[in-house]
Amino acid sequence: MTPAGPGALRLERLWEQRPLKRSYDVIIIGGGIHGLATAYYLAKEHGIRDVAVLERQYIGFGGSGRNTAIVRANQRTQENVRLYDEGLKLWPILTDELDYNLMFFNCGNLNLAHSEAAVNAFRLSVNTANFNHVESELLDAQSCKELIPILDVSDKPKYPIQAGMYHPPGGVLRHDAVVWGLAKGAAEHGVDIHQGVEVQGIDVQGAKVTGVRTNHGPIECAKLGVMAGGYGAEVCAMLDLELPVHPLTIQAMVTQPLKPFLHHVVSSGAYHVYANQTLKGEIATGAHMDPQVNYTTDATAHYFKHQAEALTDFMPALKGARFLRIWAGLADMTPDMAPILDGNVGFDGLYLDLGWGYFGFKSGPVAGKYMAEFIARETCPEILEPFALDRFLENRYMGETATTMKYGHWD
Numbered sequence: 504m505t506p507a508g509p510g511a512l513r514l515e516r517l518w519e520q521r522p523l524k525r526s527y528d529v530i531i532i533g534g535g536i537h538g539l540a541t542a543y544y545l546a547k548e549h550g551i552r553d554v555a556v557l558e559r560q561y562i563g564f565g566g567s568g569r570n571t572a573i574v575r576a577n578q579r580t581q582e583n584v585r586l587y588d589e590g591l592k593l594w595p596i597l598t599d600e601l602d603y604n605l606m607f608f609n610c611g612n613l614n615l616a617h618s619e620a621a622v623n624a625f626r627l628s629v630n631t632a633n634f635n636h637v638e639s640e641l642l643d644a645q646s647c648k649e650l651i652p653i654l655d656v657s658d659k660p661k662y663p664i665q666a667g668m669y670h671p672p673g674g675v676l677r678h679d680a681v682v683w684g685l686a687k688g689a690a691e692h693g694v695d696i697h698q699g700v701e702v703q704g705i706d707v708q709g710a711k712v713t714g715v716r717t718n719h720g721p722i723e724c725a726k727l728g729v730m731a732g733g734y735g736a737e738v739c740a741m742l743d744l745e746l747p748v749h750p751l752t753i754q755a756m757v758t759q760p761l762k763p764f765l766h767h768v769v770s771s772g773a774y775h776v777y778a779n780q781t782l783k784g785e786i787a788t789g790a791h792m793d794p795q796v797n798y799t800t801d802a803t804a805h806y807f808k809h810q811a812e813a814l815t816d817f818m819p820a821l822k823g824a825r826f827l828r829i830w831a832g833l834a835d836m837t838p839d840m841a842p843i844l845d846g847n848v849g850f851d852g853l854y855l856d857l858g859w860g861y862f863g864f865k866s867g868p869v870a871g872k873y874m875a876e877f878i879a880r881e882t883c884p885e886i887l888e889p890f891a892l893d894r895f896l897e898n899r900y901m902g903e904t905a906t907t908m909k910y911g912h913w914d
């Protein structure tokens with residue numbers, strides 16, 4: 504810290520602001536967790552340092568600074584479990600590498616089932632996880648209560664709790680710390696980070712991407728990563744590339760701080776809700792997603808009511824707790840709730856990493872690691888192959904959506 508005047512302290516900048524150049528080897532559109540992680544690994548692992556991250560607002564403006572930062576690896580399909588498992592294991596490694604406290608709290612996640620169909624869906628997820636050496640187990644209702652004593656496991660709730668899927672390796676982080684840490688790490692390895700630079704057009708010669716047009720003039724590049732979260736489809740439309748990605752608004756909120764009593768993340772598909780207690784003692788909760796495609800980040804009264812009713816129905820001890828703060832962000836949803844990770848979409852030098860929906864925080868570093876490899880070596884890493892765009896043309900949907908739930912798991 505450096506003194507900024509009598510009696511005042513000013514935090515040092517986390518990364519150096521360098522001048523915007525007219526040309527880069529790689530331009531990444533989007534200063535969220537995916538863009539920053541890709542830039543970080545490009546520079547650190549592949550020695551590609553002539554990289555610019557262009558962010559039209561500020562680092563973490565998108566979903567990366569608005570999410571509830573829940574991480575886990577017990578996805579439904581093998582392809583996803585593998586990716587998210589590696590992602591989960593990266594948090595402590597990154598904390599060391601970046602020399603920045605990402606505040607990973609490995610508290611475990613309990614997902615509640617309220618119907619026989621949901622229990623069956625959990626059996627499938629647990630088996631898939633265990634088959635891939637990921638810790639996940641099915642608990643009966645009483646064991647769920649032992650884990651989270653404030654759960655009402657009687658038949659009073661509208662949807663009585665029948666079982667739970669417990670995933671000890673999951674947890675939560677601090678989303679601001681993650682984007683700031685990654686920006687710091689990328690910049691230390693030579694990446695330029697430019698806030699307030701909006702990409703307004705993409706230049707192409709033949710079928711090769713050659714640069715971008717921005718509010719600060721044109722910038723050339725050999726390779727371009729589109730990692731623009733909820734705005735990714737809008738950016739790809741600049742190339743007349745139509746993607747099966749729809750932005751939907753998700754809201755989240757926190758209560759007043761309460762004494763510590765909820766030591767795990769708890770979620771419920773039937774109630775459309777998840778919750779965890781932050782280090783400050785607030786109950787952070789989210790899940791509701793506006794059903795219509797839209798780009799707004801407005802909060803709604805309907806959501807307050809829904810969240811309060813849902814949470815207190817199966818955790819009645821929360822009745823009377825006051826919500827203090829609410830916010831919203833965009834989720835870029837694909838039809839199969841799995842992302843599009845591709846570098847072969849008809850334009851040389853164009854790489855897509857988008858369509859993460861609810862799952863883009865937990866996957867950020869691992870996706871960035873492999874997208875950096877893809878961009879550097881121009882060959883798709885095997886782990887990313889299932890996520891190619893052409894799966895939608897070939898009806899190879901990934902099955903991340905559980906049929907018993909409207910949108911699968913939400914956290």
Ligand SMILES: Cc1cc2nc3c(=O)[nH]c(=O)nc-3n(C[C@H](O)[C@H](O)[C@H](O)COP(=O)(O)OP(=O)(O)OC[C@H]3O[C@@H](n4cnc5c(N)ncnc54)[C@H](O)[C@@H]3O)c2cc1C
Nearest residue numbers: 533535536537559565566567570573702732832863864865
């Ligand atoms: C309320 C809420 C809760 C969530 N909870 C979780 C959770 O618990 N766990 C989880 O894994 N995921 C969660 N998510 C999802 C997760 O936040 C996102 O999937 C993830 O942040 C996407 O990261 P990203 O880097 O792809 O995009 P973003 O973080 O959205 O970053 C994209 C950036 O691109 C910039 N941009 C867009 N267009 C342009 C342009 N033309 N030029 C320059 N810059 C541009 C935007 O300003 C934005 O900053 C949640 C999302 C929300 C909204």
